[in-house]
Amino acid sequence: MNRFLPKRSLLILILVPCLALLLWNLHQMQHPAGTPVSPQETISHHVILIPLDGRPPCRQFVIDAGRIGGTEVLTPPHELQDYYSQPGDTKAMKSWLSSEIGHADAVILSIDQLLYGGLLTAREKQASEEDVNELLTYLQELHEDHPDVPIYAFSILPRLTPQDTIDGYNERRDIMAYSRLVGRQAAGLSVDEEKIASLKAKIPPASLERYLAHFRENAALNERLMDLTHDGTLTRLVLGQDDGEEYGIPNIEKFALQGYIKDLGLSEKQVFLTHGADEIALSLLAAWHNEQTGYIPKVFVQYNDAHAEDRVMPYMAVPTGICTEEKIRLTGGEQVASPEEADFTLLVSTNDADENTLDSRAECVQLLKENIEKGQPTALVDLSKHFTGEETVLPQLIASDFPLNRLLAYAGWNTTSNSLGTAIAQACLYRSSLPAVTNEEEAIGLAAPQVRFLENRILEDYFYLKEDIDTINSTLKKAGYVNTADLDLERNYRWANLMLRTSMTRHLLVYRQTAAFRAPFPIDTPAGTIWLQLHDLQADMSFPWPRTFEIYLETTPFLEKLSSSPAQAQSY
Incomplete structure (x- = not known):
């Protein structure tokens, strides 16, 4: 019983001041200074997204940002999507994509999702030659059946960190040290070759082979994807380097792929190498939208x-x-x-x-x-x-x-x-x-998802990731839950969600009373500039996976139109 006392005490400490702050906030809430508006968003395009995985940066960010550009981003049903360590249903997802592509203006798809079932699975699982051939054939048939729908694909290079199936702290440390030295050597830098040999001798041969085979498999897959881009099956291919470092075996693969791109004579518009992973689908959406609008x-x-x-x-x-x-x-x-x-x-x-x-x-x-x-x-x-x-x-x-x-x-x-x-x-x-934008209503309809996305990033990137995550992790650990990257769905996951909502609600109650939040902002319309103000912002949040690394946000902004240009706006 004693292990639950810290939770109850913590809840009292959190909820009492939070309730007091809520009552104060309701009492102090000002009436709107302008006229409340009900934004009407216009949907002009439809894009299908097969996300890298089910986390918000890979899926929800793209959906929310698509609304800024008047684009409905359609994603596979949740039951087909990966969930943390559980891979997505690749066969069902391909079937779903085939049934939906006829209604789309473009497709943005993750190779790691369609082949492995998501990024985490791709880091651990080896794909058979049969699986790879089946996917490539599927992509060719998809293009042949719908030649007018461009396919923007992206694939992620393995990171320097060994697979989780390679166990043991010393073994993983030695592999990473070996990878960094081999990477420096490949870049033409002076290295201690005896150190390389010593590290290699300490690493179990089966583990080192599993690590190196991951890069060979990925390189072969990406070369075949480039072939599909060369023949027009894929409109564009982006290769992302996940969690990179300046020197390491991942860079050796990257440089080899750059050589293959050159050999095929592919342009940046066809194949693009970039650093990163989670944001690539969002970048591709913006790139596609830029192309559509010129x-x-x-x-x-x-x-x-x-x-x-x-x-x-x-x-x-x-x-x-x-x-x-x-x-x-x-x-x-x-x-x-x-x-x-x-x-x-x-x-x-x-x-x-x-x-x-x-x-x-x-x-x-x-x-x-x-x-x-x-x-x-x-x-x-x-x-x-x-x-x-x-x-x-x-x-x-x-x-x-x-x-x-x-x-x-x-x-x-x-x-x-x-x-x-x-x-x-x-x-x-x-x-x-x-x-x-052709009128004031459309201008406001464009501003609403823009402000929503902006405020979501402020709430998560600062208030959660810079203030709350360490407190939540520390509280869980003090209560005896050591691994905050793998929470228990029945006990500490629910508790963590309660701490998240309580703490973030307190932040929001204070933040939305600040002049920085309430300051008017201009919107250009065909008839001239109007001024809007964010009067309120309602938010709910939770952990999308049983870990504290990222959060899911659902927010609703409440906008009002000011009757005249505010004097304080001129002070900047």
């Missing part, structure tokens, strides 16, 4: 300090500047040298407390204010070397009453590639949709 985004990039462009952030194989330029190209855009040439500015902050970069946060706030004064649309990528709130710009924006809903996009979750891909895609979808 939009070629011109992006001016600002950084938080002189070294940010060359800084290599966690889980990345390349510096931030290279990844930034790459993600812009993936959507069909180009990086320009001045804000005057740009459609929008991308401000990338890569703060690292160990390098004493925190003073740059105030400079970022000033840059954002200056951009607004100039009428320069700006997206913010708010990265943190140690994934801590003190390294991010957002809390300083809130403290300075910066009008957050005037940001074109915000992202700061997990890896550099994830955040860059997400922010650039959102900015492109919104900017490419503006020319099609």
